[in-house]
Amino acid sequence: MLEEFLQIDLPAILVAVLASIACALLGSFLVLRKQALMGDALSHVVLPGIAVGFLLSGHINPLYMMGGALLACFASVLLINFIKTFGRIEPGAAMGIVFTAMFALGIVLLETQVGSRVHLDAQHALYGALELTYWQDPGNLSEMPHQITTLGVLTILIVIFIALFFKELKLTSFDPILASTMNVKVSWLGAALMTLVAMAAVASFEAAGSILVIAMFICPAATARMFCDSLETQLYVSALVGASCGLLGYILAAFAPLWLGFEHSLSAAGMIALTAGFLQLLAMLFAPKYGVLSR
Numbered sequence: 127m128l129e130e131f132l133q134i135d136l137p138a139i140l141v142a143v144l145a146s147i148a149c150a151l152l153g154s155f156l157v158l159r160k161q162a163l164m165g166d167a168l169s170h171v172v173l174p175g176i177a178v179g180f181l182l183s184g185h186i187n188p189l190y191m192m193g194g195a196l197l198a199c200f201a202s203v204l205l206i207n208f209i210k211t212f213g214r215i216e217p218g219a220a221m222g223i224v225f226t227a228m229f230a231l232g233i234v235l236l237e238t239q240v241g242s243r244v245h246l247d248a249q250h251a252l253y254g255a256l257e258l259t260y261w262q263d264p265g266n267l268s269e270m271p272h273q274i275t276t277l278g279v280l281t282i283l284i285v286i287f288i289a290l291f292f293k294e295l296k297l298t299s300f301d302p303i304l305a306s307t308m309n310v311k312v313s314w315l316g317a318a319l320m321t322l323v324a325m326a327a328v329a330s331f332e333a334a335g336s337i338l339v340i341a342m343f344i345c346p347a348a349t350a351r352m353f354c355d356s357l358e359t360q361l362y363v364s365a366l367v368g369a370s371c372g373l374l375g376y377i378l379a380a381f382a383p384l385w386l387g388f389e390h391s392l393s394a395a396g397m398i399a400l401t402a403g404f405l406q407l408l409a410m411l412f413a414p415k416y417g418v419l420s421r
Contacts, residue, residue: 132264135380137271138256142372142398144277145330146342150368151284152323153347154360158299164320165343169327170225171195171202173232176328181239188276188329195328196321202228254335254395256376273329280329284322288361291315296357338399345402346371352413367405375401 149165156162175198179191202224209220263269288295297305298312305312323343330339350363375398380391411418 133261134259135376136264137261137274138259138380138394139373139376141259141271141273141277142256142376142394143369144274144281144372145326145339146346146368146372146398146402147365148277148281148284148326149330149339149342150346150350150364151281151288151361152319152326153343154350154357154364155295155299155319156323156343157347157351158357162344162348163340165323165327166340167221167225168199168320168324169331169339170229170232172198172324172328172331174198174228174235175232176331177232177235177239181235188272192325192328195324198228199320199324254331254338254393256394256398257380257391276329280322280325284326287318287322291318292358295319299357335395338395341399341402342368342371345399345406349402349406349409352409352416367402371398371402371405375399 153162153165156165172195175194175196176191177194178198179187179194182194183190205224206217206220209215209223210217213220215223259271259273261269261271294305294310294315297308297310298315302312326343327339330342346364346368347360349367350360354360354363376394378392378401379394379397383391409417412420414420
């Protein structure tokens, strides 16, 4: 049983926790900037980029997939501007057209070009494939699943970015007009933040899928916001809540049904998102200062 846990459950838990922390840290700024749904939008837009990255590399290569995802985001911005300018369509409608079209293109590519070559099919891309994470020899770091390595490096990169530009991120999140008058590169900083959000969506899609990853961007950050008035404290709390969602959600999905006598476990990604939503509900009700009952 210990060997099975180390080979199957431990790597899946590490992927879930790292993905949740990475999304929670970035989600704190998305929530404060009232751009929470950008995580949802980007998770849809990057799907064809992920598929193209696989087709170019011939296997699941994080660098190719992230590069394809970033190119897909860039192409989406160009398409939105083109539709707004030449089609004279309202910006929200233009975004809806491009996001749904890109998402549909990604589904078609996965079903027709990618799914037959590797386990990355539309179902796994939409709902996650956390259960497929496998570490043959946990004592051999060279055989560590690439998802752990990718998410570990990305999480460190996100922490470094926040540490280096914390004052600028704080200022642009709360008062972008003042930041502009102080010669802070608001647009460049926003672009860098959205680039990291796109990278986190790509790195996390195997853990949570392109649909449920939005819960990890929003819920831990929104839960932390109910308890904190300090941005620095919120970042710590959101990371803790995200890690708790990843760990508790996987345990409830993988082990709780078996403990209760059921034959099969549940979807890990679905249970992680459900746990994140449940913690958000508890925070909304019972937070000491901002909860419904305390008010």
